[in-house]
Amino acid sequence: xxxxxxxxxxxxxxxxxxxxxxxxxxxxxxxxxxxxxxxxxxxxxxxxxxxxxxxxxxxxxxxxxxxxxxxxxxxxxxxxxxxxxxxxxxxxxxxxxxxxxxxxxxxxxxxxxxxxxxxxxxxxxxxxxxxxxxxxxxxxxxxxxxxxxxxxxxxxxxxxxxxxxxxxxxxxxxxxxxxxxxxxxxxxxxxxxxxxxxxxxxxxxxxxxxxxxxxxxxxxxxxxxxxxxxxxxxxxxxxxxxxxxxxxxxxxxxxxxxxxxxxxxxxxxxxxxxxxxxxxxxxxxxxxxxxxxxxxxxxxxxxxxxxxxxxxxx
Amino acid sequence: xxxxxxxxxxxxxxxxxxxxxxxxxxxxxxxxxxxxxxxxxxxxxxxxxxxxxxxxxxxxxxxxxxxxxxxxxxxxxxxxxxxxxxxxxxxxxxxxxxxxxxxxxxxxxxxxxxxxxxxxxxxxxxxxxxxxxxxxxxxxxxxxxxxxxxxxxxxxxxxxxxxxxxxxxxxxxxxxxxxxxxxxxxxxxxxxxxxxxxxxxxxxxxxxxxxxxxxxxxxxxxxxxxxxxxxxxxxxxxxxxxxxxxxxxxxxxxxxxxxxxxxxxxxxxxxxxxxxxxxxxxxxxxxxxxxxxxxxxxxxxxxxxxxxxxxxxxxxxxxxxxxxxxxxxxxxxxxxxxxxxxxxxxxxxxxxxxxxxxxxxxxxxxxxxxxxxxxxxxxxxxxxxxxxxxxxxxxxxxxxxxxxxxxxxxxxxxxxxxxxxxxxxxxxxxx
Numbered sequence: 001x002x003x004x005x006x007x008x009x010x011x012x013x014x015x016x017x018x019x020x021x022x023x024x025x026x027x028x029x030x031x032x033x034x035x036x037x038x039x040x041x042x043x044x045x046x047x048x049x050x051x052x053x054x055x056x057x058x059x060x061x062x063x064x065x066x067x068x069x070x071x072x073x074x075x076x077x078x079x080x081x082x083x084x085x086x087x088x089x090x091x092x093x094x095x096x097x098x099x100x101x102x103x104x105x106x107x108x109x110x111x112x113x114x115x116x117x118x119x120x121x122x123x124x125x126x127x128x129x130x131x132x133x134x135x136x137x138x139x140x141x142x143x144x145x146x147x148x149x150x151x152x153x154x155x156x157x158x159x160x161x162x163x164x165x166x167x168x169x170x171x172x173x174x175x176x177x178x179x180x181x182x183x184x185x186x187x188x189x190x191x192x193x194x195x196x197x198x199x200x201x202x203x204x205x206x207x208x209x210x211x212x213x214x215x216x217x218x219x220x221x222x223x224x225x226x227x228x229x230x231x232x233x234x235x236x237x238x239x240x241x242x243x244x245x246x247x248x249x250x251x252x253x254x255x256x257x258x259x260x261x262x263x264x265x266x267x268x269x270x271x272x273x274x275x276x277x278x279x280x281x282x283x284x285x286x287x288x289x290x291x292x293x294x295x296x297x298x299x300x301x302x303x304x305x306x307x308x309x310x311x312x313x314x
Numbered sequence: 315x316x317x318x319x320x321x322x323x324x325x326x327x328x329x330x331x332x333x334x335x336x337x338x339x340x341x342x343x344x345x346x347x348x349x350x351x352x353x354x355x356x357x358x359x360x361x362x363x364x365x366x367x368x369x370x371x372x373x374x375x376x377x378x379x380x381x382x383x384x385x386x387x388x389x390x391x392x393x394x395x396x397x398x399x400x401x402x403x404x405x406x407x408x409x410x411x412x413x414x415x416x417x418x419x420x421x422x423x424x425x426x427x428x429x430x431x432x433x434x435x436x437x438x439x440x441x442x443x444x445x446x447x448x449x450x451x452x453x454x455x456x457x458x459x460x461x462x463x464x465x466x467x468x469x470x471x472x473x474x475x476x477x478x479x480x481x482x483x484x485x486x487x488x489x490x491x492x493x494x495x496x497x498x499x500x501x502x503x504x505x506x507x508x509x510x511x512x513x514x515x516x517x518x519x520x521x522x523x524x525x526x527x528x529x530x531x532x533x534x535x536x537x538x539x540x541x542x543x544x545x546x547x548x549x550x551x552x553x554x555x556x557x558x559x560x561x562x563x564x565x566x567x568x569x570x571x572x573x574x575x576x577x578x579x580x581x582x583x584x585x586x587x588x589x590x591x592x593x594x595x596x597x598x599x600x601x602x603x604x605x606x607x608x609x610x611x612x613x614x615x616x617x618x619x620x621x622x623x624x625x626x627x628x629x630x631x632x633x634x635x636x637x638x639x640x641x642x643x644x645x646x647x648x649x650x651x652x653x654x655x656x657x658x659x660x661x662x663x664x665x666x667x668x669x670x671x672x673x674x675x676x677x678x679x680x681x682x683x684x685x686x687x688x689x690x691x692x693x694x695x696x697x698x699x700x701x702x703x704x705x706x707x708x709x710x711x712x713x714x715x716x717x718x719x720x721x722x723x724x725x726x727x728x729x730x731x732x733x734x735x736x737x738x739x740x741x742x743x744x745x
Contacts, residue, residue: 012527041525047561052511052554059515062500063450065522067515082508091501095493096484097715099500134722155718183721230724 001030003148004068006177008038011066014152017044017053018070018107027072028108028167054080054105058087061103066152074109074161075121088157089132104151106160108167110201110251111299115164117287120295122252124161124228128261135228136182137161137200141171143226146180154182161228163201185232191221194245194309197236197262199225202249202300209305218309228258236262237270244275245312249300254282279308392610395677401609402672402683404443405435405665406690408459411468412640414694415458415475419644423702424475427504428489431459433607433639436664437571438463440612441539444620448531450498450520450538452513455490456571456638457502460541465497472697478704485707486715506542507549510568513540514555517566517629524626534624535565542569545576547590556597556631563628567619568594570633571606577642578650594631606634607662610671637662 008014016022016031022045025032035043046053050071057067071077077084088101111120124135134156138144144162151158188203189210198206203224210220221239225232240246246266248259259280266278281300288298393401412430419428431438434456442451442463453460461471466482474481475489482494483502491502500516503509520536523529546552547570559566570590574581582588594601600622604615612634619630637659641648672678717723 015522015526039526041522041562047554047557049550049554049558052514052551052558055508055511055551056515056518056555056558059452059500059512059517060519060522061515062512063516063519065519082505083511086503086505086508087512091493092718093715094483094487094491095495095501095715096482096486097718098483098493098495100718102718132716132722134717154721156722183724227724230722233724 001032001034002173003145004031004152005034005037007149007152008034008042011152013064014066014068015042015044015060016068016070017046017057017060019046019048019072021045021070026070028162028164030162030167031070050076050079051081051083055083055087057103057105058083058091058101061101061157062091062099066102066104068104068106068152071105071107073119073121073164074107074123075118077105077107077123078121078126080105081126084127084133084159085130089130093132100155101157102152102155103157104148104154104160105157106148106151106162108162108164110161110163110165111283111288111295112164114290114292114295115288116290119164120288122257122283124159125252125257127159128229128258132157133229134158134182135161136226137163137228138226139163139166139200139203139224141169142173143180143186143224145173146178147182147226149179150182153179158182161200165201183227183230183232185226185235186224187235188222188224189220191219191243193219193243194221194247194312195236195239195243196220196222196247196249196305196309197225198222198249199228199258200251202251205300205302206249206305209302209309212302212306213309216306216310218313220309225262231262231265233265233269236266240266240270241273244273246274246278247305247308247312248278248280248282249305250280250282251299252282253285254280255285257282276312279312281305281308392614393677398668398672398675398677399682399686400443401439401613402665402668403686403690404439404463405609405668406687407462407468407693408435408438409665410687410690410694411458411462411471411697414472414698416640416644418472418475418698424477424489426488427455427643427645428475429456429643430640431456431638433659433663434571434573434636435459436609436612436668437541437569437606437634437636440606440609441541441567441569441616444613444616445537445539446533448498448536450500450513450516450536452500452509452516452538452540453492453502454506454509454542454546455502455504456543457490457492457499461492461494461497461499461502464494464499466492466494466499468693468697469700470494472694473701473704476701476704477706478701479707479711480700480704484711484715486711506546507551510540510542510546510551510555513538513566514559514564517559517564517623518562520565521562521626535626537620537623538564538566540566540568541571543576544570544572544574544581544590545579545584546570547572547593548585553593553597556593556599556629559629560597560599563626565623565626566629567616567623568629568631570631571636572633573636573638574655575638575642575651577646580650589633591631591633599629599631601631601633603633603635606636607659607664607667609664609668639663 021031022035022043054069057069060067136147138147151160196206206222213220250259252258259282263278284298412432418424438459451460451464470482474483477485479485490504493501517538591601591603605611
């Protein structure tokens with residue numbers, strides 16, 4: 001939210017559009033206070049019409065503004081798929097480069113606490129094929145602010161994936177202005193034995209597993225890939241050249257997920273450096289059940305990560 | 315028209331309708347839709363009575379001036395000589411260009427889906443010739459003539475259709491995706507309805523420029539014209555945008571080119587209430603119906619709608635009754651539409667109608683108009699020659715323009731790919 005405020009102050013063409021972003025302050029309070037500060041047009045409360053207000057954001061972006069479109073829950077952006085795929089992703093190309101779409105589409109997604117199947121979706125796997133968009137996933141207050149600022153300043157359409165369970169994190173962040181790179185991954189914990197690639201909430205499960213692994217004598221290297229499209233193959237590659245073992249831990253579903261694409265990219269580029277097959281832990285291919293116990297079993301838990309690393313390092 | 319299986323569905327009865335918004339009209343006017351009802355029931359007789367009635371612009375604001383709406387069309391010229399010639403030339407350009415497209419298509423110079431605008435020229439010319447350069451136009455796949463009216467050079471449109479790199483979109487868009495930043499043509503969309511939110515966004519920008527960025531212009535807000543058809547008016551995006559445009563009083567005009575057919579689906583078979591203009595008042599904006607085969611009437615209505623938008627009074631929904639003389643696209647055999655219907659509208663061809671008007675009003679002579687015809691023919695020929703001579707896009711163009719900022723492909727700050735993936739970087743963009 002700080003990032004959004006700073007960018008809106010810095011550049012008057014930055015505006016926000018979404019349901020309940022204005023007077024309500026956002027369903028997760030990301031836009032709290034902004035409407036009072038910047039007015040009802042710059043922080044636009046829209047009617048419930050995702051496809052149309054996302055398209056409106058595209059039209060505004062084509063004509064000089066820099067809109068930040070919020071999906072109240074990322075899942076709602078499925079209704080905006082037409083605009084995201086056809087217009088956000090394609091218009092710069094089909095217009096022969098004449099129009100740019102500097103739009104940021106963001107929202108909370110991922111599996112929460114018993115929110116039910118439709119409010120627990122991971123759209124990164126659905127959007128990843130769309131040519132012309134960039135996707136980033138933030139995971140800490142520090143990178144959330146930096147990535148938000150970078151996304152707003154980017155000339156490309158960026159989809160910023162936030163996570164429902166990570167809004168309450170507290171962290172000390174620098175007072176000075178900083179902007180992160182949209183295409184870079186983050187080295188969370190350097191190590192020697194195995195490369196663990198993850199993003200968003202699973203980062204925390206991985207770090208929890210890492211504690212256990214360290215006690216057992218392993219030295220995992222944990223990378224938060226952050227940039228879901230394009231992958232930061234430079235950082236990932238350097239890690240693989242060092243450890244020769246890869247484990248991907250993701251929250252999206254196994255079929256057609258981010259892990260699936262990442263595996264393919266790693267095999268294409270770093271085959272010679274691998275000592276064994278790439279392991280990938282993903283969520284089950286089920287609509288997220290409501291029951292807490294079932295929900296816990298749909299996503300990857302730290303114990304599974306520990307077991308996977310042990311198997312990889314055998 | 316054949317009904318569904320054994321059940322005969324009779325077309326809705328059209329009563330004389332009021333064309334207005336919040337305030338009741340002083341002059342009830344006959345809806346011209348009654349002529350379409352006649353065709354749907356297969357009867358041609360009743361249409362004769364429609365033809366014998368004088369046709370005049372049905373405008374919510376114009377009808378308040380009773381003398382104007384009741385008089386026979388133009389006892390005084392509604393346009394100056396220069397304006398009339400501009401309108402004539404623009405419509406002839408549209409017609410000539412589309413005819414040439416058909417020829418070129420069948421000669422194998424252009425491919426894919428090509429949707430021609432023949433017959434609908436009055437709508438494009440009537441609206442777009444009143445717009446400034448800064449005003450925006452958004453269209454659908456039937457966009458060649460909107461592009462031409464907005465000022466995109468014919469040679470650039472033709473080259474785009476031929477898929478050459480000198481086309482307005484470097485050959486990357488094609489027939490259905492005409493764009494021009496210089497002329498503020500924001501597309502060209504293949505899926506119907508998806509351009510309407512984009513148009514709403516452009517209108518939002520205009521309002522934002524005025525209210526937030528304080529970049530106001532003496533003439534008023536920049537206007538956005540969104541063109542789309544009858545089929546689109548059953549699509550959710552249409553209704554969602556009518557709501558938002560009126561809610562925020564955006565400077566946009568929703569221009570419905572109702573040509574009665576969505577490929578092979580008759581408007582009457584698809585729509586519960588076929589009178590589209592009525593859907594404006596349902597959202598609180600004026601809904602106007604106009605004879606889209608008469609460029610002067612379209613222009614009259616357009617003038618008022620544009621002035622409203624510039625003053626900040628918000629959107630207008632304008633339904634233009636028009637007709638496409640050709641099939642939906644060049645691949646459409648056009649077998650469903652009846653000959654009588656086609657003949658009825660062919661008799662209302664906007665170009666001979668304007669020509670007749672110009673000559674009768676003494677605005678120009680026949681030979682002057684003929685010389686305009688010749689000028690346009692030469693222009694279109696030249697466009698074809700230019701397109702023919704232009705180069706095809708090279709391999710290196712393939713990955714250009716995917717991203718405005720090529721870092722989207724994973725390029726590092728030194729300008730090179732951060733990781734060389736040979737399959738990915740083959741022949742790729744310059745950074």
